[in-house]
Amino acid sequence: xxxxxxxxxxxxxxxxxxxxxxxxxxxxxxxxxxxxxxxxxxxxxxxxxxxxxxxxxxxxxxxxxxxxxxxxxxxxxxxxxxxxxxxxxxxxxxxxxxxxxxxxxxxxxxxxxxxxxxxxxxxxxxxxxxxxxxxxxxxxxxxxxxxxxxxxxxxxxxxxxxxxxxxxxxxxxxxxxxxxxxxxxxxxxxxxxxxxxxxxxxxxxxxxxx
Numbered sequence: 001x002x003x004x005x006x007x008x009x010x011x012x013x014x015x016x017x018x019x020x021x022x023x024x025x026x027x028x029x030x031x032x033x034x035x036x037x038x039x040x041x042x043x044x045x046x047x048x049x050x051x052x053x054x055x056x057x058x059x060x061x062x063x064x065x066x067x068x069x070x071x072x073x074x075x076x077x078x079x080x081x082x083x084x085x086x087x088x089x090x091x092x093x094x095x096x097x098x099x100x101x102x103x104x105x106x107x108x109x110x111x112x113x114x115x116x117x118x119x120x121x122x123x124x125x126x127x128x129x130x131x132x133x134x135x136x137x138x139x140x141x142x143x144x145x146x147x148x149x150x151x152x153x154x155x156x157x158x159x160x161x162x163x164x165x166x167x168x169x170x171x172x173x174x175x176x177x178x179x180x181x182x183x184x185x186x187x188x189x190x191x192x193x194x195x196x197x198x199x200x201x202x203x204x205x206x207x208x209x210x
Contacts, residue, residue, distance in 0.1 A: 024062045026052050028076045031069065036118040040070055041131040067133045070125075074136070077121040078143045085147060089154040096158035097205060100151070100177075104201045108194035111185070116192040123182035148174040158208075165209035177204060 030052040034043055045066055049059055063069040088103035089096075111118065122143050129137055148171070155170035180200055187196035 023054060023058055027054055027059065027062065027069075028073060031073050032077055032080075032121060033118070035073060036121045036124060039124050039128055041128050045069070067135065070133070070136060071139060074122065074125070074139050074143065078146065081120075081122075082146065082150070085150050089150055095163065096154045096161065097163055097208075099154055101201060101205070104197055107185075108188075108197045111188055111197075112194060116189050116194075119185045119189050120182060123185055126182065127186070144178055148178055151177055168209045173208065180204065 027048070031048050034048050034051065045056070045059065049056055059069075063072065084106070085103065088106065089099050091099050091102070094102060122140055125132060125136060126140055126144075129140065152170045152174040155164065155168070155173055158164045159166060159168055159170060184196045184200035188194055
């Protein structure tokens with residue numbers, strides 16, 4: 001019996017349609033990459049869509065507007081960054097203050113990996129808040145408060161261990177950390193070096209009340 005064989009097709013492989021989850025995830029991934037480097041106000045949707053390989057019609061299927069897209073990006077980044085913080089600040093194998101140092105070291109490695117072109121999305125948006133939709137202000141504030149609570153809990157453990165003085169205001173110290181951190185990240189992008197991050201860490205730890 002003769003069996004008919006099918007010759008392989010030459011040229012480009014057939015396109016495989018991405019499912020809805022993959023398309024939305026790709027829009028968020030590319031959006032985060034783009035905005036951490038260029039900011040929100042100056043970023044056009046067309047540029048992001050071209051990078052993602054997604055038609056404009058598909059974009060508006062998932063996001064009603066650029067503002068809605070931005071809100072989703074902030075939430076997505078907060079989720080990603082919160083997991084990174086938890087990975088370090090909840091690591092019981094290290095002392096609380098060492099956990100903070102490990103987080104900074106990891107962030108410095110990440111910035112170097114991308115040539116110091118990408119910073120913190122939330123910090124970037126905070127710097128251009130006057131040019132952003134009003135809804136972003138409260139969302140960004142809540143993100144910072146979430147991060148501050150995580151760091152405050154770590155500092156409270158440091159106080160319980162006797163690593164910092166019992167009079168230390170852990171909430172204020174956590175707020176100070178994030179205010180200073182965003183400046184250090186911005187300077188690291190400017191000078192293309194992790195030196196500002198390391199300098200910030202050094203003096204933050206040195207000035208903790210002992």
